[in-house]
Amino acid sequence: MRAARGQDGGARARFAPGAETLAAAVRAVAAVAHDGQNADDALASAETREDRAAVRAIALGTIRWYLRLAPVVADLVARPAGELDPLLRVLLVAGAHQVEHSRGAPEVSVHLAVDAARALGLARTTGLVNAVLRRFVRERVERLAAVDREPATRHAHPPWLVEALREAWPADLDSILDAANRHPPMTLRVDLSRGTVVDYLAELAANGRPARALPWRAGAVTLEHPAPVAALPGFRDGRVSVQDAGAQLAAPLLDVQPGERVLDACAAPGGKTGHVLELAPQAGELVAVDLDPRRMAMVEETLRRLGRQAACRVLDLAQPGALREAGPFDRVLVDAPCSATGVIRRHPDIKLLRRAADVEPLARAQQAILRNAFDALAPGGRLVYATCSLLPQESEAQVLALLAARPAATVLPWPGTVPLPPGARRLEAGVQLLPGAEADTDGFYYACLGRRPAG
Numbered sequence: 001m002r003a004a005r006g007q008d009g010g011a012r013a014r015f016a017p018g019a020e021t022l023a024a025a026v027r028a029v030a031a032v033a034h035d036g037q038n039a040d041d042a043l044a045s046a047e048t049r050e051d052r053a054a055v056r057a058i059a060l061g062t063i064r065w066y067l068r069l070a071p072v073v074a075d076l077v078a079r080p081a082g083e084l085d086p087l088l089r090v091l092l093v094a095g096a097h098q099v100e101h102s103r104g105a106p107e108v109s110v111h112l113a114v115d116a117a118r119a120l121g122l123a124r125t126t127g128l129v130n131a132v133l134r135r136f137v138r139e140r141v142e143r144l145a146a147v148d149r150e151p152a153t154r155h156a157h158p159p160w161l162v163e164a165l166r167e168a169w170p171a172d173l174d175s176i177l178d179a180a181n182r183h184p185p186m187t188l189r190v191d192l193s194r195g196t197v198v199d200y201l202a203e204l205a206a207n208g209r210p211a212r213a214l215p216w217r218a219g220a221v222t223l224e225h226p227a228p229v230a231a232l233p234g235f236r237d238g239r240v241s242v243q244d245a246g247a248q249l250a251a252p253l254l255d256v257q258p259g260e261r262v263l264d265a266c267a268a269p270g271g272k273t274g275h276v277l278e279l280a281p282q283a284g285e286l287v288a289v290d291l292d293p294r295r296m297a298m299v300e301e302t303l304r305r306l307g308r309q310a311a312c313r314v315l316d317l318a319q320p321g322a323l324r325e326a327g328p329f330d331r332v333l334v335d336a337p338c339s340a341t342g343v344i345r346r347h348p349d350i351k352l353l354r355r356a357a358d359v360e361p362l363a364r365a366q367q368a369i370l371r372n373a374f375d376a377l378a379p380g381g382r383l384v385y386a387t388c389s390l391l392p393q394e395s396e397a398q399v400l401a402l403l404a405a406r407p408a409a410t411v412l413p414w415p416g417t418v419p420l421p422p423g424a425r426r427l428e429a430g431v432q433l434l435p436g437a438e439a440d441t442d443g444f445y446y447a448c449l450g451r452r453p454a455g
């Protein structure tokens, strides 16, 4: 297991198999936990590695359980955690995660972590890593039981978020937190203008990829086992896309008719833009707007893959009058930037990155964007407001604030043409999908709004 040593006592570039994978994962987790990077950016440098899938799995698993394991590990170190090198702190948590969640024997996980310390340039800490993780192996049942008395720690969520969720969804708190820590299903969207679900399921089966159609969402297909997109028939040529089933409600709710002008505010990376165009190929112009030029390039790339067209604009929709020249639109989708608390199962880094203080500025931006978008809506038009948030401040409260500020705004009923996912909650204004739940979607909020014709 030990790295071979050169004459100068330094480690040669050979470590136990898996130690460098663990070290790469630790670097990525440290970039999230200590430098505030999002996990995708933190993992970007590992993208060219052959073991990238393993690095990603270890890093995301460690991030998912970080807030449960870090206090246990900190208690096992004699020095205050703040005095340790951040990489070493993360290595100890990642090692504990491997002991607790990998299929290997605990002793093997400890050996790997010790070797990973060398790979990380922390050779002087191998004794400490070995001692702490061995003690974790011996005492973990009792120590985890002790921290698990606190729901936030048990579910590895930040306390502020648990309190906010308890206030919003008291009866569903445990199932929401539990769902947030599970691996999400991989759901595809079949472009029904280019083929049927039955044919696509047969194509998948012929490729050894069993899947099932969702009864409540036409075109949605969930794979039995997640797969790399490049391995999916029809992905490269745009016949299918990857999209959570809950996210596949936005385009049908928008109900675009031939010739209508459509605004997709907050469009990047273009998942819903593509779906709108697939469902309404006879639509008039579709204008896709996003604040972030880098993300707007992703919309263009998505549209190229799908073989669809939209006018792409980089604009800050929170600025007053941002859409003064662009309207009116018959249909407007506002898929607002939000805390993303409904998609933690896909992006566990949200638990480490999001702060309670982020919610208020997000809510202010949501209201500014929603008002600008509504002001660009034609009389008689339809606006869909969506978030992947579980926090009412970002969802229903935004709609109620718009109704108060714009007397011409009305809440429209959920259309009978769009089946509600099982377990969806009807609110006074809009509908909330809770993550997991019966339909096993991500968490989403949707409201359909209208603008009364000028009287």
Ligand SMILES: C[S@@+](CC[C@H](N)C(=O)[O-])C[C@H]1O[C@@H](n2cnc3c(N)ncnc32)[C@H](O)[C@@H]1O
Pocket: 265, 266, 267, 268, 269, 270, 271, 272, 273, 289, 290, 291, 292, 295, 315, 316, 317, 318, 319, 335, 336, 337, 338, 365, 369
């Ligand atoms: C939830 S994501 C949109 C996801 C997208 N609709 C899809 O389905 O792929 C929110 C988007 O809003 C954008 N955004 C944030 N603030 C904005 C603003 N002030 N004006 C326009 N877009 C903004 C973000 O860059 C981000 O791409």
